[in-house]
Amino acid sequence: MKFMKLFQxxxxxxxxxxxxxxxxxxxxxCPLLGYKAISYIAVATVTDQYxxxxxxxxxxxxxxxxxxxxxxxxxxxxxxQMEHILYSVVSPVKLHVIQTFSxxxxxxIWTILIALIYLPYxxxxxxxxxxxxxxxTFFFIFYGMTIALMLMMTAFLYNLTNHVDASAIGxxxxxLLGLSSWxxxxxxxxxxxxxxxxxxDFGNDSIYRMLSYSRFLWLCIFCGxxxxxxxxxxxxxxxxxxxxxxxLCKGYLLVPGLLLLGAGGLxxxxxxxxxxxxxxxxxxxxxxxxxxxxxESQTSDASKNYVESxxxxxxxxNVESQTNDESDSNTYDxxxxxxxxxxxxxxxxxxxxxxxxxxxxxxxxxxSSQTLTHTDIDLHFDCHKGTMTGNATFSLENLSETEQxxxxxxxxxxxxxxxxxxxxxxxxIKGNKPDLYSGNNFTFILPATKNLTVRIAYKQTPKMAxxxxxxxxxEITPExxxxxxxxxxxxxxxxxxxxxxxxATLPKEMExxxxxxxxxxxxxxxxxxxxxxxxxxxxxxxxxxxNYVKLPIQNVDFPVVFYYGKNHQEEFEKxxxxxxxxxxxxxxxxxxxxxxxxxxxxxxxxxxSAHMMGGAAGSNLSYMGESFFSSINLNDQQRGxxxxxxxxxxxxxxxxxxxxxxxxxxxxxxxxxxxxxYATSRLMEDLYGKSYAEKYYVEKWQKDYQNLQNHFYMQHPxxxxxxxxxxxxxxxNLIDTTNVYSMGPLKLKLAEQLVGGExxxxxxxxxxxxxxxxxxxxxxxxxxxxxxxxxSETQLQLEGENAL
Amino acid sequence: xxxIFQMELKRLLINxxxxxxxxxxxxxxxxxxxxxxxxxxxxxxxxSKLSFETYIRAIAPLLVIGLLLLVTTLYSxxxxxxxxxxxxxxxxxxxxxxxxxxxIILVFAIICLEPLAYAFVVYxxxxxxxxxxx
Numbered sequence: 001m002k003f004m005k006l007f008q009x010x011x012x013x014x015x016x017x018x019x020x021x022x023x024x025x026x027x028x029x030c031p032l033l034g035y036k037a038i039s040y041i042a043v044a045t046v047t048d049q050y051x052x053x054x055x056x057x058x059x060x061x062x063x064x065x066x067x068x069x070x071x072x073x074x075x076x077x078x079x080x081q082m083e084h085i086l087y088s089v090v091s092p093v094k095l096h097v098i099q100t101f102s103x104x105x106x107x108x109i110w111t112i113l114i115a116l117i118y119l120p121y122x123x124x125x126x127x128x129x130x131x132x133x134x135x136x137t138f139f140f141i142f143y144g145m146t147i148a149l150m151l152m153m154t155a156f157l158y159n160l161t162n163h164v165d166a167s168a169i170g171x172x173x174x175x176l177l178g179l180s181s182w183x184x185x186x187x188x189x190x191x192x193x194x195x196x197x198x199x200x201d202f203g204n205d206s207i208y209r210m211l212s213y214s215r216f217l218w219l220c221i222f223c224g225x226x227x228x229x230x231x232x233x234x235x236x237x238x239x240x241x242x243x244x245x246x247x248l249c250k251g252y253l254l255v256p257g258l259l260l261l262g263a264g265g266l267x268x269x270x271x272x273x274x275x276x277x278x279x280x281x282x283x284x285x286x287x288x289x290x291x292x293x294x295x296e297s298q299t300s301d302a303s304k305n306y307v308e309s310x311x312x313x314x315x316x317x318n319v320e321s322q323t324n325d326e327s328d329s330n331t332y333d334x335x336x337x338x339x340x341x342x343x344x345x346x347x348x349x350x351x352x353x354x355x356x357x358x359x360x361x362x363x364x365x366x367x368s369s370q371t372l373t374h375t376d377i378d379l380h381f382d383c384h385k386g387t388m389t390g391n392a393t394f395s396l397e398n399l400s401e402t403e404q405x406x407x408x409x410x411x412x413x414x415x416x417x418x419x420x421x422x423x424x425x426x427x428x429i430k431g432n433k434p435d436l437y438s439g440n441n442f443t444f445i446l447p448a449t450k451n452l453t454v455r456i457a458y459k460q461t462p463k464m465a466x467x468x469x470x471x472x473x474x475e476i477t478p479e480x481x482x483x484x485x486x487x488x489x490x491x492x493x494x495x496x497x498x499x500x501x502x503x504a505t506l507p508k509e510m511e512x513x514x515x516x517x518x519x520x521x522x523x524x525x526x527x528x529x530x531x532x533x534x535x536x537x538x539x540x541x542x543x544x545x546x547n548y549v550k551l552p553i554q555n556v557d558f559p560v561v562f563y564y565g566k567n568h569q570e571e572f573e574k575x576x577x578x579x580x581x582x583x584x585x586x587x588x589x590x591x592x593x594x595x596x597x598x599x600x601x602x603x604x605x606x607x608x609s610a611h612m613m614g615g616a617a618g619s620n621l622s623y624m625g626e627s628f629f630s631s632i633n634l635n636d637q638q639r640g641x642x643x644x645x646x647x648x649x650x651x652x653x654x655x656x657x658x659x660x661x662x663x664x665x666x667x668x669x670x671x672x673x674x675x676x677x678y679a680t681s682r683l684m685e686d687l688y689g690k691s692y693a694e695k696y697y698v699e700k701w702q703k704d705y706q707n708l709q710n711h712f713y714m715q716h717p718x719x720x721x722x723x724x725x726x727x728x729x730x731x732x733n734l735i736d737t738t739n740v741y742s743m744g745p746l747k748l749k750l751a752e753q754l755v756g757g758e759x760x761x762x763x764x765x766x767x768x769x770x771x772x773x774x775x776x777x778x779x780x781x782x783x784x785x786x787x788x789x790x791x792s793e794t795q796l797q798l799e800g801e802n803a804l
Numbered sequence: 805x806x807x808i809f810q811m812e813l814k815r816l817l818i819n820x821x822x823x824x825x826x827x828x829x830x831x832x833x834x835x836x837x838x839x840x841x842x843x844x845x846x847x848x849x850x851x852s853k854l855s856f857e858t859y860i861r862a863i864a865p866l867l868v869i870g871l872l873l874l875v876t877t878l879y880s881x882x883x884x885x886x887x888x889x890x891x892x893x894x895x896x897x898x899x900x901x902x903x904x905x906x907x908i909i910l911v912f913a914i915i916c917l918e919p920l921a922y923a924f925v926v927y928x929x930x931x932x933x934x935x936x937x938x
Contacts (some may be wrong), residue, residue, distance in 0.1 A: 079881065165873065169824045172869075176828075180835070712849040722930050727843050 010102040027065045028114050031058030044627030045610050047198040050125040059142035063150035066107045067171050070154045075164045092233045100155050107147035115139045128567040129200035145215040152222035159229035187470040190218035194470040197610040197627050201565025202480035206472040210273050217267040224260030227253050275412045275463045369400035371494040377502040383478040388460045392487045396452040404446040407491045410439035411484035413463035420455045437465045473612035480546040487540035495539040502534040502541050511548040515619045517601045553581050557589045559602035584648040587683045588655050591762050592769045624650050649680045660772035661779040670782045674744025704742040709800045751789050764788045812907040825870045833919035836862045851927045863919045874908050
């Protein structure tokens, strides 16, 4: 019989079997578990609640049930002792292939039916956020591709073992393995998920790209394994090995199997979404010629020697200031006259517990002999591919008029294609990464000419750091652009008086929000694109773009603009979020002082995609993940200090964290969070009364602090050394979080009592804030605070603090 | 009767399903112990009632699945083939079935003891059984 005829017969049999529809019934109920019972991801947005969580669980369960059905189907023939009759009609290999293809088709029929069953409910619940394209994509990846993977996996195991029980155990083991931690490469697990929330406002293309890649990769591998396993199908009454030897001549199975395995392996090794080069691993030094082509490769040892020999007569301070001490082999300077400068560079204070992330700009004095005067930038975003191509022209002055070595720092995933100096192509060296979150540094020589024009062509595909989290918050998608860095930056060039002009081509629906003092102008272009002309101060711009609604906040002491996703417009108008922002700004202006924002330099409060956990602030940008603004969080009264108050918290960081920085070299837990948490509680006291603030803030801090003190490993520190590195880092994280978010504000609360009450405390804080604004204090240390309160260190110690 | 029980028990114990189950339960116990329990649940000691209860609660579903798989051996192809022979003997069929059930229960109990034994080993090595003299 012909293949297609047999295929039709098998499909018909499967579709008519009651077992098939019993399994389908079970599979169709599985997404219900994801609505309430099982929560695999942090449910923060409606997309998480009604799409990601239910259908990820549903897809996994559906695939598992299909695997069981597949084993039952494969085993039907030997179980009923029909093999002798059946194999006289059709070969065992052909029968197995037909069964597998029929099951695959059945799996897709199940997928379509389940998608149709849940479509009306999902559409109703996700309302404005619903997109049929996204719904289809989700089902394709989490149902269709997972079903294909699990089916191949099951068929492979059955062919190998020829036993249902052993295959079932094998499938269960592989599922457990797929769901376990894959450390840095967790997105490449065949059942992988992501660590971040799904966005309802700004699309999830970056997640789908990654997961499609990982599923496709594993499909290649499992298809290859399955094809190879067809060789082991028992034939001529032989055992496993004998059957393989008999079937080895079947090149049409062997060759494609090997090719698919090779392709899968190659895709695994060349995965494009995570930068695996760490600071511990000295990457090879790659040298490029004038046209940007790769020339030679030096070993890590060579690179080390190179550095040592070259840095003998150089300013080592520069190396240290630029590269976090031990990091890079290339960021050094040959000239004795050059000292470090990182005026334009950003030091990042990342809070891992979902609070604020403040970008602070250091104002170190620079005496570099190279000065950047102007940068012309041309940026083009290919939102469908998720890439950015750029051409930057730097106007530099080489005051030393001697040859100078220059280093360009790049973002993760940025590749420099060519460098020309005064229209002459120049060679450059690709060096190591200074840290886990930065891209490679590129080094080249500046000629001994005063006025230089350096042109750099580069391409960027945002990548994630190899920190074990699948959290693509830097992304370029058709709905949203959040780049890490737009232009590679010079690490040792004076940029104090630099200006920039930038032409960025974006989809025309996007609103562009630029950081710093800048002007922007939008011009409609062809093919649904728009050109944005930006002019501003600094070496290069930084902007966020997306489908935003712009809301200027009225009746406040300085200009504030709030940008949020279009899907939230109706909801926000109902929640009167403008009032919350007005209340917060009024409170802080009255109690601490007015912020120095102007019409040309307004404070921009920006909603970012849910992929970015927590919030952040930098210059005149204060941005927060979409999850803070979701109706789930905003309406959750049970949580006390709810997301509405987290919004207020992030706004208060404009005062404590941005304008007045809090830091202490001797106490890493002395951070802006203490002041911000305290100020948030005081604001809530003003808005909702003293008992509310006591219940949801002070009591919570006390409880967290008490819990940490009573924690087993705090009570028995001798056991801490017995913990593994992973467990110990988790414990450290718990201690840090409690110290920063609970112990810090509790200290301020204690100080409030000691100085005589809230009014006196407000005066102390206002005084400290003014000192920071007038630059009398570069930042507030714990001692500054103690002195301002006129207290002693011992008075401010909490009970049991020394033990932590 | 004793011989039949011993034979049934031996047959189940050296069954590849039992061995595989034992291996899976061991791996899973290790995973749960080191991922969730060793740091203590809600600040309590890793050997507290709450932590131990969490550990048992995490292992239990796997053990139930294991029990189901063990029960399937009653209805395996080999069992059905052997049934023809047993049916021909004069042995009490209900008693024989009870013996088989009992053997399965015993094997299941042995598998259940594995995560418990592992937890006791960890507690002994790290904390020297402190709960014994709490």
